Amino acid sequence: MEFLDLSPIARVSGTVVLPGSKSISNRTLLLAALAEGVTEVKALLASDDTGHMLEALRKLGVNWQQHGASRDYRVEGAGGAFPVKHGDLFLGNAGTAFRPLTAALALSQGTYQLSGVARMHERPIGDLVDALRQLGADITYLGNEGFPPLAIKPAFPHPSPLPLAGEGDGVALRGLVRVRGNVSSQFLTALLMAAPLAGQDVNIEVVGELISKPYIEITLNLMRRFGVEVERQEWQVFTIRAGQQYRSPGEIHVEGDASSASYFLAAGAIGKGPVRVEGVGKSSIQGDVRFAEALASMGANITMGDNWIESSGSGKLKAIDLDCNHIPDAAMTLAVAALFADGTTTLRNIASWRVKETDRIAAMATELRKVGATVEEGPDYIRVTPPAALTPNAVIDTYDDHRMAMCFGLIALGSVPLRINDPKCAAKTFPDYFPKLQSIAQNA
Numbered sequence: 001m002e003f004l005d006l007s008p009i010a011r012v013s014g015t016v017v018l019p020g021s022k023s024i025s026n027r028t029l030l031l032a033a034l035a036e037g038v039t040e041v042k043a044l045l046a047s048d049d050t051g052h053m054l055e056a057l058r059k060l061g062v063n064w065q066q067h068g069a070s071r072d073y074r075v076e077g078a079g080g081a082f083p084v085k086h087g088d089l090f091l092g093n094a095g096t097a098f099r100p101l102t103a104a105l106a107l108s109q110g111t112y113q114l115s116g117v118a119r120m121h122e123r124p125i126g127d128l129v130d131a132l133r134q135l136g137a138d139i140t141y142l143g144n145e146g147f148p149p150l151a152i153k154p155a156f157p158h159p160s161p162l163p164l165a166g167e168g169d170g171v172a173l174r175g176l177v178r179v180r181g182n183v184s185s186q187f188l189t190a191l192l193m194a195a196p197l198a199g200q201d202v203n204i205e206v207v208g209e210l211i212s213k214p215y216i217e218i219t220l221n222l223m224r225r226f227g228v229e230v231e232r233q234e235w236q237v238f239t240i241r242a243g244q245q246y247r248s249p250g251e252i253h254v255e256g257d258a259s260s261a262s263y264f265l266a267a268g269a270i271g272k273g274p275v276r277v278e279g280v281g282k283s284s285i286q287g288d289v290r291f292a293e294a295l296a297s298m299g300a301n302i303t304m305g306d307n308w309i310e311s312s313g314s315g316k317l318k319a320i321d322l323d324c325n326h327i328p329d330a331a332m333t334l335a336v337a338a339l340f341a342d343g344t345t346t347l348r349n350i351a352s353w354r355v356k357e358t359d360r361i362a363a364m365a366t367e368l369r370k371v372g373a374t375v376e377e378g379p380d381y382i383r384v385t386p387p388a389a390l391t392p393n394a395v396i397d398t399y400d401d402h403r404m405a406m407c408f409g410l411i412a413l414g415s416v417p418l419r420i421n422d423p424k425c426a427a428k429t430f431p432d433y434f435p436k437l438q439s440i441a442q443n444a
């Protein structure tokens with residue numbers, strides 16, 4: 001197993017230009033592929049997750065070119081469903097590729113198989129498949145019921161009317177789809193983005209609580225930029241009227257990744273700073289910019305411009321008790337920052353951590369204990385009490401989870417050396433994370 005030995009970091013300061021947002025990159029690629037016209041995508045994220053989406057789109061007959069070695073791409077939209085009507089797609093562990101492509105392909109009148117890494121085959125997709133079946137989709141589980149891999153066949157004889165879903169239980173809207181919202185918001189995102197392919201009005205009703213709501217805002221924002229309006233009643237019912245077609249906005253600039261920003265902002269607060277991240281700021285459409293608020297409540301000094309955020313601090317943080325449902329990814333950074341706090345930190349409403357790249361509540365608890373923390377875990381929370389002094393030379397396992405690798409890198413700021421196993425798993429969203437962390441570090 002490859003590993004990375006980190007020396008103690010005495011302090012950090014400097015500026016980091018962020019890689020592109022994963023969530024915006026993969027949504028933009030898919031919408032550009034389905035749109036009429038050519039989209040110039042600027043500053044796309046280069047990582048495993050976007051690589052899987054690009055590769056899948058190529059196989060599905062979508063032409064795209066990278067401009068030289070830049071992060072800029074030209075995508076020729078198919079003007080509707082995918083041109084290639086059959087194929088096997090391998091999507092790694094990229095939720096933002098797997099879930100939205102499942103929905104778009106289920107409404108593309110073709111025969112496809114979708115698979116991923118072993119962990120992707122343990123990540124639930126049943127709620128999305130149930131919802132797509134209400135629209136007439138023909139989807140079969142090739143492994144365990146409710147999980148990838150999936151086989152998709154042509155849905156219904158296009159453009160014949162869809163079945164009347166929901167009849168008999170009080171609602172009889174044509175094209176009514178019900179989807180559960182409490183496992184992953186990516187299911188609703190996937191339905192929303194694919195809805196214009198259904199050839200009729202689609203009403204999506206969210207059943208139960210909707211988690212990770214800010215990601216739905218990203219979805220609606222990008223759909224709007226590609227010319228499709230969604231009518232909504234709060235977080236409950238979303239209507240996509242028939243007759244709308246994605247149209248290229250010409251050019252889309254991908255913001256820096258706000259979740260990736262969290263590691264450097266936390267570093268600035270723990271390692272004195274100032275650390276500035278460039279690429280996200282006040283005008284960001286990503287919910288994870290609100291990580292900065294959480295860090296401020298731990299005592300960090302935060303300043304923000306339209307396109308940058310800066311953090312600094314005394315090195316000592318205040319413990320917090322926070323509902324993190326709106327920032328599920330950046331909340332992992334808070335769990336490690338909690339090691340530098342003056343008491344017990346509780347992060348609540350994070351049940352979705354258990355079905356992501358690994359069981360993140362269990363993984364976080366196990367690895368934090370290796371550096372001496374006292375950790376209590378529950379079905380949907382984690383409680384971290386820091387030790388008097390961090391245990392040196394911990395060997396941190398990363399569970400093929402990019403965020404485990406990235407947030408545990410911050411432990412070097414606690415004056416201890418440590419080893420990170422399999423640091424290259426950071427490539428899911430941030431291939432040069434560790435060099436960038438070193439670039440702002442002054443070693444002790």
Ligand SMILES: O=C(O)C1=C[C@@H](OP(=O)(O)O)[C@@H](O)[C@H](O)C1
Pocket residue numbers: 022023024095096183184185186189211212215328329352
């Ligand atoms: O839609 C998106 O881009 C994402 C939604 C979130 O997932 P959940 O909705 O499953 O919490 C988040 O954790 C993931 O990294 C990206």
Ligand SMILES: C=C(OP(=O)(O)O)C(=O)O
Pocket residue numbers: 093094095096329356357403429
């Ligand atoms: C949950 C994550 O990824 P995915 O898009 O695969 O769901 C993540 O990046 O933290």
